[in-house]
Amino acid sequence: MADMNPMNPYKAPEAPVSDVSGIGGDDSGEAVAVPAGDGWQWLADGFTLFKQQPGLWIGIIIVWAIIFIALNLIPLIGGIATTLLTPVFLGGLMLGCRALDSEEAFTFNHLFAGFSTNTGNLAVVGVLQLVALIAVLIVAALVALLFGLMPALMSGDSSALLRAGPGLIIAVLLAVGLMVPVYMALWFAPALVVFRNHTATEAMKVSFGACLKNIIPFLLYGIIVFVLAILASIPFMLGWLVLAPVVIASIYASYKGIFQG
Numbered sequence: 001m002a003d004m005n006p007m008n009p010y011k012a013p014e015a016p017v018s019d020v021s022g023i024g025g026d027d028s029g030e031a032v033a034v035p036a037g038d039g040w041q042w043l044a045d046g047f048t049l050f051k052q053q054p055g056l057w058i059g060i061i062i063v064w065a066i067i068f069i070a071l072n073l074i075p076l077i078g079g080i081a082t083t084l085l086t087p088v089f090l091g092g093l094m095l096g097c098r099a100l101d102s103e104e105a106f107t108f109n110h111l112f113a114g115f116s117t118n119t120g121n122l123a124v125v126g127v128l129q130l131v132a133l134i135a136v137l138i139v140a141a142l143v144a145l146l147f148g149l150m151p152a153l154m155s156g157d158s159s160a161l162l163r164a165g166p167g168l169i170i171a172v173l174l175a176v177g178l179m180v181p182v183y184m185a186l187w188f189a190p191a192l193v194v195f196r197n198h199t200a201t202e203a204m205k206v207s208f209g210a211c212l213k214n215i216i217p218f219l220l221y222g223i224i225v226f227v228l229a230i231l232a233s234i235p236f237m238l239g240w241l242v243l244a245p246v247v248i249a250s251i252y253a254s255y256k257g258i259f260q261g
Contacts, residue, residue, distance in 0.1 A: 031210030031258045038257055039220030043228075045257075046250030049100045050242065057245035060111050064089060083133065084126035088114040090248070091122045091190040097252035098195070114194065121193045124200035125186070132182045136175050144171035184211035191255040210258050221254070 050057050071078040071085075089111060096110030114122050147167035188207035192198040198206065211218055225247060232239025 031206070031213055033213050034217055034257055036216040036220055038214075038254075039217035039222075040224060042217075042221060042250040042253040042257065043224060043246060045253035046246045046248070049097055049249040049252070050245050052100050053106050054242075056106065056108060057249075058241045060093070060108060061241055061244045063108075064111060080130060083130045084123060087125040087129065087186070087190045087193075088119060088122045090114070090251070091117065091194045093248050094191045094194055094252055094255070097249050100249075101252070101256070114190070118193045118197065121198070121200045121203070122190060125189045125193065125203065128200060128204060129182070129186055132185075133179075136178045136182065139178065140171045140175035143174055144168050147171075181208065184208045187211055187251065188255050188259075191252065192259075195255075214258060217254075221250075 068082045071081045074081070092110050092113030092115070095113045095117065096106050098104075099110065100106045144167055147170060185204040185208040188210055189200065189203040192203035192206055193200065196203075228239075228243055232243040
């Protein structure tokens with residue numbers, strides 16, 4: 001039915017306005033392709049965020065490590081719990097990175113902020129991560145059994161176990177290969193959940209697409225992190241007190257670069 005009210009010349013014009021929640025840009029989850037050199041820039045930006053509060057970052061990493069070590073002392077349940085909770089902790093730290101980036105207060109409580117912000121979806125990301133890990137392990141175990149251990153055991157020759165090596169190597173390589181798409185789906189998932197209110201499955205789908213669109217920058221990023229990880233491990237793993245927060249902050253930097261244009 002047509003509106004019979006007379007037009008009010010002083011009424012503000014009505015037009016659709018996009019939701020401005022989140023860090024910036026639109027909330028469609030659309031990712032952009034970035035230059036290869038951004039793989040290094042993400043780490044540089046992560047280090048910049050780390051330098052703003054290095055003591056607090058190191059304290060957060062130490063407490064997080066203590067929590068996970070304590071959980072892993074519980075047989076079976078502990079390992080499952082750490083997998084389920086990792087996205088929740090990361091979601092909180094993504095909020096902490098945004099606070100630093102926006103020159104707002106970054107506090108120790110950001111480590112636990114994921115327990116009060118979209119906790120359900122973050123936990124579901126953890127569940128899906130656990131399911132994916134179990135599936136990969138099952139596939140790798142079957143390959144190792146069929147192409148390595150089973151022929152050796154059926155031969156009845158104890159020395160044949162030494163020839164099972166190639167099958168085991170294939171199983172390990174297969175597991176690594178299968179984990180690549182899993183981590184592509186997980187990389188941006190916590191950030192997409194806390195910043196754009198995506199569901200867990202939607203966040204993982206968008207994350208996978210964003211990583212796929214930026215394979216080259218991520219390849220460079222992975223090579224650099226691999227080298228830094230070796231260096232960080234040399235002095236009694238102490239370098240990880242710096243590298244771990246830098247990598248976490250670089251996840252935020254990569255999110256901002258790819259989803260903000």
